Amino acid sequence: MAVTIKDVAKKAGVNASTVSRVIKDSSEISEKTKTKVRKAMQDLGYSRNAAAQILASGKTNTIGVIFPPVVDKSSQPFFMKILTSINETARESQISVAIATGHTQEELKKQVSLLYSEKRVDGFIILYAGKSDSVREYLLSNGIPFVLVGTPTDRQNEITHIDNDNKLLGREAVRHLAELNHKNIAFVTDTTEGEVFEERYQGFMEEMSRRGLTRTFVKFDKNFKIVRETALVVMDDILALKVMEKLTEQGFSVPDDISVVTYNNSVFGTIIHPFLTTFDINVGRLGATAVEKFLALLDEKTDYHEKTVIPFEFILRESMKARE
Amino acid sequence: MAVTIKDVAKKAGVNASTVSRVIKDSSEISEKTKTKVRKAMQDLGYSRNAAAQILASGKTNTIGVIFPPVVDKSSQPFFMKILTSINETARESQISVAIATGHTQEELKKQVSLLYSEKRVDGFIILYAGKSDSVREYLLSNGIPFVLVGTPTDRQNEITHIDNDNKLLGREAVRHLAELNHKNIAFVTDTTEGEVFEERYQGFMEEMSRRGLTRTFVKFDKNFKIVRETALVVMDDILALKVMEKLTEQGFSVPDDISVVTYNNSVFGTIIHPFLTTFDINVGRLGATAVEKFLALLDEKTDYHEKTVIPFEFILRESMKARE
C-alpha cells in the first residue's frame, strides 16, 4: 500500500540503505545518486514512516510540552500562544510535539513518565516554574532532558531555562513612570507567590530607591485603596482591568489622575479603554528559543545549563500619562 | 537497556507472543498466565515501546488536533480548554494527541498531510467550522477519518460533528429576557460571518417573532448606539465587555437600564462588574465527545456521520435584571 524505502530503492536501482542515507542527506552519498533517488521518491510519492524510523534510530524527534497543573491557569492566552510558537519552530526541524496536561502534579508526573518510558518523546519543555515542582524533580532525578520556560529559583544552575528579565521589567516600569514625573508609585499584585512576582517587585523596589521615590506595596483585594499614588505598576493585564475598575469606583480617572503600567500584553489590554500600557514579553521568542535550547541540549549531551534572557518590549498605550 | 517483551517473556517463562496478548488483554489467554505475566512486567518495570507497537500494528493510537489558521483566534481560552479536555479523554483510552497549527489554510494542510502520511496519527479532530475550508476538503477527498467541533454548514451530512445547539442558544437568551419582561431586544454582533452567528441570530429572530416582541439587529462598531432597547443579546463575552463600555459612555447603566446576556462563559465574564450573565457551552464535553466520536468512527469504518448536540447551561450573573 504505502510506498516504502524498498520501492524507492528498486525504482532508483539502488539499495534500501542508500535511500535511507539520501533521506538524511548523508555526505557519503554522491550528488548523482542523491538526485536519482530523490526523483524516485518524488515520482512514487514517498513519505517516511515515523514509527519505523523511531524504532530503528531510537530517536523520537518529538518534544513533550508540559502545561501547569492548574486548569484555569492554562486557559490564559500565554499558553496557547507559546504552544503555537513551539510547534512551529519544532516543525522547521522536523520535530513533533506531544502534550502533557493534568490537574495535579501527580497526574502530570504520571503522564510525563509514560510519555518518556513508552519512548514517545526525547524530552520535555516545562511551561511553568514555581517554587517546587515534583514533575521537574522527577525529570531531574531520572536524567531526562528538559528545558524550562521561566525561572526555577532553587535550581537555576542545574536547569537550562528561558525567561524574560523580570527584575529589569520591574525597573523599566519605574523608569518610564519616573521620566513622566511620577514620584509616588505603588506596586500592585494579587499574589505574592512565584518568582515572577518576586523579581518584578524587587526590580521595582531597587529602581524606586535608586531614584529616591516614594514606594508602596499594595496587595489587591476587596479593600483596595489608593492614597497619594499617582501611578501604579500592576502585575498583569487582567489584574490591571480589575484595578482600574476599583479606581473608577473611587472616582479616579486613568490616566488623568492615575497612570497604570502593566505586564504581558495579552488580549485583555485592548478590550476596553483606556487601553493598557504594558510590556510585551515576546512569547513567540520564548517558545522558539525553548525549542532551540532543547535541541541543543539533546545534541550535546552535556551537563551545561544556561539561562537565556528574552528581551521585552514596551507597549505605550492609553493608561499612562505624564504628570504636570 | 530498556526492558522489552522478550525480557518479560523469559522471566514469566512464556513466549513473547503471549506477553503481547496479555498486554492487549486478549480473551484467549488464561487468567493464570495473565497474572504470571503481569507480575513479571511489574517486577521488571516494563513499558511498551510505542514506536514498535505502531509499526507492527499499523495503528498509531494518536489523534491530530487541528487549530484554526488564525493566530489571535487560537489564543482564545476556548482552544486551550478543549485541547486539555481532548488530551485527558484521549489518555483514558491510551491515545496520544498531536497538534497541527498554522497561519494559513495551506500551511495547515501541509502539516496535516505530513502527520498523516508519516503515519503519526490515525486521523483528526478539527476545532473550527467556517464556510469553506481546504483542510476539511482535503481530508474528505482523501478519505482520512476526522470529526469536527462546530457545524460545517455545507457538509453536515458527510461529516461527523459535535456542536451546541446555537439556534436554541439564540431562543433561550430571548426566553430568559422575555420572562423578565423585556420587550425590546437587540442582537449585537461584531461579525456576521460563521454558522455560530447565523444560528444564534436565527434562533433569536424566531423566538422574538413568536413572542411578538420588537427586535433589532445591531452590528457593533464605533457608531454603536442603543435606541429603545432594554436588553441586548451579545455574541460573546469579549464583545459584551466592549458593548458595556459604550453603554456606560452613553450614560446607560447595566443592568439597571439595559440588561446584557451573552455567550461562552469565558474568563472575560468575571473580570469586572457587572459580571456577565452568559451561557456556558460546556467545552469540556465538547472535547470529550469529539474524542469518543472519533474513536467510534475509526472502529466502525462506516460512512455514517452523525451530529452530536452538547447541552449548554445558563449562568445567571449580574448583567441581567427584570424590567419593572
Next chain:
DNA sequence: CTGAAAGCGCTTACAG
C-alpha cells in the same frame, strides 16, 4: 561511495 545483513520491539496469522 554503495550494498548486504542484522536488528529495533512489537503484532498476528498459522499451527497445534
Next chain:
DNA sequence: CTGAAAGCGCTTACAG
C-alpha cells in the same frame, strides 16, 4: 490456550 516465525519499515555498523 500458547508457541514459533515472519514481518512492519526503517537505521547502521561492517565490508568492500
